[in-house]
Amino acid sequence: QKEVEQNSGPLSVPEGAIASLNCTYSDRGSQSFFWYRQYSGKSPELIMSIYSNGDKEDGRFTAQLNKASQYVSLLIRDSQPSDSATYLCAVLYSTLTFGKGTMLLVSP
Amino acid sequence: KAGVTQTPRYLIKTRGQQVTLSCSPISGHRSVSWYQQTPGQGLQFLFEYFSETQRNKGNFPGRFSGRQFSNSRSEMNVSTLELGDSALYLCASRVNTEAFFGQGTRLTVV
Numbered sequence: 001q002k003e004v005e006q007n008s009g010p011l012s013v014p015e016g017a018i019a020s021l022n023c024t025y026s027d028r029g030s031q032s033f034f035w036y037r038q039y040s041g042k043s044p045e046l047i048m049s050i051y052s053n054g055d056k057e058d059g060r061f062t063a064q065l066n067k068a069s070q071y072v073s074l075l076i077r078d079s080q081p082s083d084s085a086t087y088l089c090a091v092l093y094s095t096l097t098f099g100k101g102t103m104l105l106v107s108p
Numbered sequence: 109k110a111g112v113t114q115t116p117r118y119l120i121k122t123r124g125q126q127v128t129l130s131c132s133p134i135s136g137h138r139s140v141s142w143y144q145q146t147p148g149q150g151l152q153f154l155f156e157y158f159s160e161t162q163r164n165k166g167n168f169p170g171r172f173s174g175r176q177f178s179n180s181r182s183e184m185n186v187s188t189l190e191l192g193d194s195a196l197y198l199c200a201s202r203v204n205t206e207a208f209f210g211q212g213t214r215l216t217v218v
Contacts, residue, residue, distance in 0.1 A: 032205040043198055043209040044151070051205075088151065095164045096141065096200070096207050100150035 006099035023089030032092035112210035133201030140182040
């Protein structure tokens with residue numbers, strides 16, 4: 001069974017802080033990794049994809065991948081209340097497999 | 109460019125009935141996947157279609173079925189509905205590795 005694990009949270013951070021979201025996966029052969037953001041009552045929205053070891057930055061978001069440790073993370077700098085959502089980690093095996101998500105709460 | 113369109117957005121059905129949900133992918137995307145999302149189980153994969161062929165199937169009973177048409181539009185059907193089928197059903201359209209979701213269909217079984 002290919003799995004993706006995330007802490008359910010909630011992760012609470014004050015406005016302006018860095019939020020760090022983590023994810024581990026079970027299959028060493030995986031090559032494609034994604035972060036989705038899901039607001040309450042809405043569908044998941046793709047915010048980052050990463051395919052090689054290291055960091056990938058896009059605005060306030062940085063995805064980090066460590067294939068040796070089977071670990072993916074998402075950093076959100078200068079967190080805003082509008083970042084409050086559930087963040088889903090996804091790994092592409094033969095199908096796209098999701099973790100159960102980490103709820104992030106950013107307080108003003 | 110239009111996104112993924114799912115219809116209907118909301119449905120209320122009675123136990124034992126059947127339901128058909130529709131998904132129109134992003135133009136040019138030939139892969140369509142369906143997911144069930146519930147608070148306890150998260151996003152669970154139902155099946156994936158590519159060029160009218162089922163490419164992968166998740167661990168759901170045979171009451172859940174799907175198909176894809178030549179224009180890449182996809183439908184999923186759930187027969188003999190149970191209370192536990194109440195969920196958000198999401199369709200994702202994929203090109204290469206990146207998948208994009210529709211707004212979902214909220215199914216409530218009473």
